[in-house]
Amino acid sequence: MNTDDHTATAEHQELTDAVLAARLATGAGDLLVRVRAELGFDDPAVLRDAGDARSQEWLAGALARHRRHDAVLSEEAVDDPARLTARRVWIIDPLDGTREFGEQGRLDWAVHVALWEDGDLVVGAVALPAQGVTLATGAPLPDRPTPVGGPRLVASRTRAPAVVGAVAAALGGSVVPVGSAGAKVAAVVRGDADAYLHAGGQYEWDSAAPVAVARAAGLHASRLDGSPLVYNRPDPLLPDLLVCRPDLAGPILALIRDP
Template structure:
């Protein structure tokens, strides 16, 4: 039901934005998660509480996977699943930056069918439903058509450019940029603002599910670091990195990647 799920996700994302912006990032209570899993703030938890009440109530047959909810294997028995990051870019949020996002998606049969990435402080709402294209604030968007690596602008953290990640140690000649929030990086590729993005480290499903569909519906290709399709609602919800771009540029990037590389990533 991608057509009916998308309005629900948009409404929930807008409500999430109202909740999160009540907090000042620098003064919001903050804790560090165990095992070096990063920070969480009271805003993350408040948004998650609202979403966990609102979305399953509207779709009682759907499963649930969220960064801020203890995982349950019960979701594996469901045909459709919500995959949620209440605030993607929590570190950026806590520093008082405007660059953080709510990332909401619905999957069916391990494929994302409806998705929203919303940046309330930047007034940017990216949305997509399977087969219906992708939009930014209601206007259709399209990935960049650039296919020359040396002319491309690609979003990637600096460690991804270590020679160990690339075949024969040959680092591609694209211009590297960076933005906090993995979801936002993916959205800007769908928008065509940047030509591609990559992250080579294992990536949580909630960070990338919404961006995967938005990029694909904007005419791009989104894969793991090996070039394989992204599949969601896995027992361990972590995927083998992300590479996204227009089709030709995506192929050039993945063909240069070293499949046996194990780091550094961050």
């Protein structure tokens, strides 16, 4: 083994899972920014497909180099049932918010990288490449400003569930449209919003990394019935979630339970 090989092997061994997650999310995000610049926006479908494929290829290669014994669950790869008996599973979304990625000027798309180990999420990173930001469990997270006025609930700009508007109205709050799930949770983590609730269908890769980051920031994260979010299940469908300031969890869950 030459010196370069020794150096590479040592680097792989020295990277903690948290640092690796942040580097992978950031690196894939940088690649996606270059894909946008390279292909432009004349054909959004081609751009979106290229973004999904190239980010998946890059992340899969990086995980194979750095954590080759771990299993992977990805939106853009065939599900390997071996993950169900693995102790460690990386749950990734190479491009969260594909629609927004394909629209010029949109900043609200993301890359998700999370690690599930022995039954729970232990590491997560959400990159917002168009904003030059990565939020990660292994790094300091921003302090949220003191809330002023009614709560701001982020929701899909195209598929917002009716429950979001009903909860916002009941709490004297407002609804703020944001693109990807990662961008929505990031808005709550950064204090640009106060809650994100979703009903109507998501998968584990949509929420794993954002939930890991939200928990690290001291936020509440659960299903809409208040039950825990469980990952690395045989069926990766995880159709609803609530991420919010801890003081809002009780009132929001009560409104969902007894509208």
